[in-house]
Amino acid sequence: MSEIRSELKYASSHEWARLEEDGTVTVGISDHAQEALGDVVYVETPEVGQTLTAGEEAGVVESVKAASDIYAPISGEVVAINEALEDEPETVNSSPYDDGWFFKVKPSDESELDKLLDAEAYKAESDEG
């Protein structure tokens, strides 16, 4: 059974978003998503300074099995990327909600977070899917 953290927000496309104390939003993919993908071997993140619009393609995660696009769950400027994933992409499998984060954005409109799914709604969706 995959883990769904109650304090996070989720997109239907299986990214999670976490509002940090400094106002930035950290983005990764859910435990359900990493499990479905299998062993992750390559992660392509956006670049720092890039401006993303919610729903826009923001990178790619490739497992042995398949490639899957990552979409920005929220609009804003990319302020950090997880460089550790370059050498250790498998961290996405072992720690999807902590060490396996993808990038951080400075949101242009924090209220966009409210449009994302809460844990319960995401659970209902991923159970169906």
Added chain:
Amino acid sequence: MGNKTALYDAHVAMGGKMVDFGGWDMPLHYGSQLEEHHKVRQGAGMFDVSHMTVVDVDGEGARDFLRTLLANDVAKLDGNPGKALYTGMLNEKGGVVDDLIVYLRDPGYRVVVNCATREKDLAWMNQQAAAFDVTLTERPHLAMIAIQGPEAIDKVKEVMGIDWTAAIDGLKVFNSFARDDWFIARTGYTGEDGLEIMLNNDDAPGFWHALADAGVAPCGLGARDTLRLEAGMNLYGHEMDDDTSPLQANMAWTIAWEPQDRKFIGREALEQEKAAGVENKLVGLVLEERGVLRAGQEVVVDGEDRRGIITSGTFSPTLGFSIAMARVPVSVGDAAQVEIRKKLIPVRVVKPSFVRNGKSLV
């Protein structure tokens, strides 16, 4: 629900993630496809391949029938019971109906074909068999387990015991022997040494669990695919199909042109293709940068308007970068470009064989 092999319960008990494969519920992996892959390259792993179709070919006309049906020549097996031959079974226009292994039994032959093509294959074989004194018998009561890796044969000997040691030790590569209801072949689909063992369905779970207890890792279809791709072995439906000539699928070596009066099905079409000049060939691609080559991506070759296509691609767990097999115009040099997400990425062109017995060939 799909068909279940005799090992279905064992897969579920061992944590196998079950998926549909050609109408069968088969394990994709038991946790980590990568770990299973490495286990086969470095130790021993086992695969349930009971979904494959086993057909025994018997009767006075069996040899003549197979010499017509198959592009390779079973006459090469004469006098060597147990010996195996890899071949394509072609249609009249020279496309590949299926690729298969045929073993010489004593008497008769045993043919192992793919599960996804079972019905088509049996229909084609039965249609061609009408002109020969031959009987075709499917063997659904047989399970089949492939044990592969540098330690595979030792593990099997350990499990099967002293009565079998001499026979297994005497088994040469691409040979087999039968004893009681067991059929043991030194063949495989991973590029490692190992055995493929056919046995009664009733005996399969006990044997599987005994192998697991001896340290043989259960491996799923995921690792089977990355292993065969590293080994440069074709997968039906990817590297070849009904519309693909074996000459364009790195299978020219499996066509026996001599003797010239052997009129195997597809021969005329292949001779015409050769005379006209074969347009494409199957090559290996290596991407040493980050990224993963995937089936369906297009390949751009210098000086050619016609693009090639990747037939199978993956991240290679053994090499640590991506590899692929691709069908490309024959003029290809030692470099090409692959279109990945609208960008052209340079790749190296190599022979379609990447890893053998644990060692890199590229």
